[in-house]
Structure formats: C-alpha cells, structure tokens
Amino acid sequence: MQNFPLVTMLFIGVNLDFFVILLFLLQKYNFKNNLFGYELGMLLIFGISALAGQLIQNLMPAWVIGFLGLIPIYMGIKEEDHNGKTNTVSKKGITAVLLMYLASCGADNIAVYVPVLATMALVDIIVTMVYFLFLTAISLTLAYFFGQLPIIKNIFERWGTQLCRIIYVFIGLFVMLDTGLVQHIITLF
Incomplete structure (x- = not known):
C-alpha cells in the first residue's frame, strides 16, 4: 500500500530548494521548456535511484558527483542576456533546466530516494514515479x-539576470562542497 503523505513529504523536502531556482528559470525560459526539463530531470534522478542507486553508491564515491557543480558555475559565468524569454520550446531551454536540476538536486535526491525506494515493491515504485511527475507539474x-x-x-x-548568475555559481559551489569534492581535492595535496 502506498504511503502518499510520506512520498509527498519526500518530494517536497528534496525539491523545495529547486522551487526557488524555478522562479529564475521561469523568467528566462518559457513554461514548456521548464516543464520538460524539470520532468526529464526528475525522471532521470528517480530512475537512477530506483534502478541503480545502490550500485552507484557502491561503485562511485559521492565526491565524484560533485563535478556536476561545474555545470551551474559555467552557466552563471557564461550566462547570456536575453531581452525576454522565448515562447517556443527549445532544446537549449530544456537542456538548461535539466542540467540545473541534475546539478542542484541530483546527488541529494538520489541519496534520499534510494533508501525509500529500496523498501517499495515495483508497483509502488511506478505509482510513486507517476505521482512525482504530477507533483513536479504542480x-x-x-x-x-x-x-x-x-x-x-x-x-x-x-x-533577475545578475541574481540568476550569482545563484548559479553558489549552487555549483554548494554541490561541490556538499558532495565532498572540495574536501577530497584538498586531501590530495
């Protein structure tokens, strides 16, 4: 039997920080770009967690995931100014939202999803995935x-443009610190 209050709190807990980032992304890319990018990112993270989370944790140290932090740093430094968001769905917009979601939420979401999903039956995992798609759209x-x-x-x-650049860089730095990448690099010297 599915525990919807638990999975709702799980979703909110791991995606609350991305809600703030969405405010910025929605100013730059249209709703459809954000929807497709966010949904794809959520599906990718969920799929990794459900299917291969345990293997990833055993084969790849968490600090390696910290390299994803370079993506938002790059986006913050190389951010292009736009006079307004486009009304068409673009691969660039979808990719930007997807990469931002993966970089800012990937490691944390996997770490939280894996133990919860490991205790669920396959049917419950599928129901949870569909429910998460719904919560993502909401x-x-x-x-x-x-x-x-x-x-x-x-x-x-x-x-908006300046704040977005600053937040992207801070997100990247946070990912690199939170996953232990910076600490790992320091121990090498």
Whole structure:
C-alpha cells in the first residue's frame, strides 16, 4: 500500500530548494521548456535511484558527483542576456533546466530516494514515479504563479539576470562542497 503523505513529504523536502531556482528559470525560459526539463530531470534522478542507486553508491564515491557543480558555475559565468524569454520550446531551454536540476538536486535526491525506494515493491515504485511527475507539474505551476506577483516580477525585471548568475555559481559551489569534492581535492595535496 502506498504511503502518499510520506512520498509527498519526500518530494517536497528534496525539491523545495529547486522551487526557488524555478522562479529564475521561469523568467528566462518559457513554461514548456521548464516543464520538460524539470520532468526529464526528475525522471532521470528517480530512475537512477530506483534502478541503480545502490550500485552507484557502491561503485562511485559521492565526491565524484560533485563535478556536476561545474555545470551551474559555467552557466552563471557564461550566462547570456536575453531581452525576454522565448515562447517556443527549445532544446537549449530544456537542456538548461535539466542540467540545473541534475546539478542542484541530483546527488541529494538520489541519496534520499534510494533508501525509500529500496523498501517499495515495483508497483509502488511506478505509482510513486507517476505521482512525482504530477507533483513536479504542480510545483512548477506554483512557481510560475508566484513569479507573476508584481513585487517578484519587478525584482526579476530589475536584477533577475545578475541574481540568476550569482545563484548559479553558489549552487555549483554548494554541490561541490556538499558532495565532498572540495574536501577530497584538498586531501590530495
């Protein structure tokens, strides 16, 4: 039997930080790009957790995952200015959202999902995956409407690009620190 309160709290707990990032991504890329990128990222992380999480933890040390932190740092440094988001679905937008999700949430989500999913039957894992897809769409919709509030919209119009760049760099640094990559590199010297 599925424990929906538990998996709802699991989803909220590991994706709450990405909600803030979605506010920035929704200012740059349209809703569909964010939806496809976020859903693909969630499916990828969920799939890795459900199918190969234990193997990854046993074969690859956590600090290796820290290299994903270079992706948002690069995006923050090389961020292109746009006069507005496009209304078409683009591979660039989907890829940017997907990579940002993987970099900012990947290691943490895998670490949290694996123990929970390891205790579930296959049917429960599939139901949880479908439920997570639904929750992903709901959280993106909430971020979209929250981002439309006049005060939030004004902040993003005025400082959105600069704030986004700073947040991308901090996310990358956090991923590198949180996974132990920086500490591992320091111990090599």
